[in-house]
Amino acid sequence: MEQTLGVVTETDGGYQLAFERTFKHPPAKVWRALTDPGELRNWFPAVVDFDVTVGAKLTFAPTDKQRAKFGLTDADAAQGELIAADPPKLLEYTWGEDRLRWQLHDTADGGCRLEFTQTCPERDSAIVQGAGWHVGFEQIEALLDGTTPAYDPFERATELAATYVQAHTP
Incomplete structure (x- = not known):
């Protein structure tokens, strides 16, 4: 399924990446x-x-794939804090300097509409992360459907990064 690109907009003091799925x-x-x-x-x-x-403290450690592919270690872990949770409708937390918000809405057909936003201090970071989250949403869809994507997620994100840069360059 072809998915629309996330949108990056300027906000007070940063940039917001937004998706709807x-x-x-x-x-x-x-x-x-x-x-x-x-x-x-x-x-x-x-x-x-x-x-x-x-208020719970969160630690975001590298995955095994990131450790193998990029040489990341536990020293590369980032900290965060849970800001809001209303299962199964709202999840919001910080991850380093970024703030992520996942809001879930019922749809008439028994499904779900996800609104995701990530607020970042830097525009380039928001754009590049857009490609990563785009692939993440494809992977969520496959997980929920019981299938496996036929691509390497890192390669797919790298391919999409150029699309995101082009789409968000004035």
Whole structure:
């Protein structure tokens, strides 16, 4: 399924990357993909155990693939904090300097509409991360559908990065 690109806009003090995705699965199932460590392992760009208690401290460690491909170590882990949680409708947290918000809405057909925003201090970071999240949403869809994407996610994100840069360059 071809998905629309995320949109980067300037905000007070930073940039916001925004996506909207519709899944044929209910919010509770999508919520598990966003918070369950076993499901996150299949698509999320870090190792994190979500404590969905507001104020909980979070650690975003490199995945095994990132360790092998980029030589990342535990020293590359980032810290964050859970800002808001209303299972299975809202998840918001910080990841380093960024703020991520996942909002899930029921759809009339029993599925779910996801609104995702990431607020970053730098425009270039928001643009490049757009490619990564784009691939992440493709992987979530495959996970929920019980399929496996036929591509390497790092290669796919690299390919999409040029598209994101071109789409967001004035």
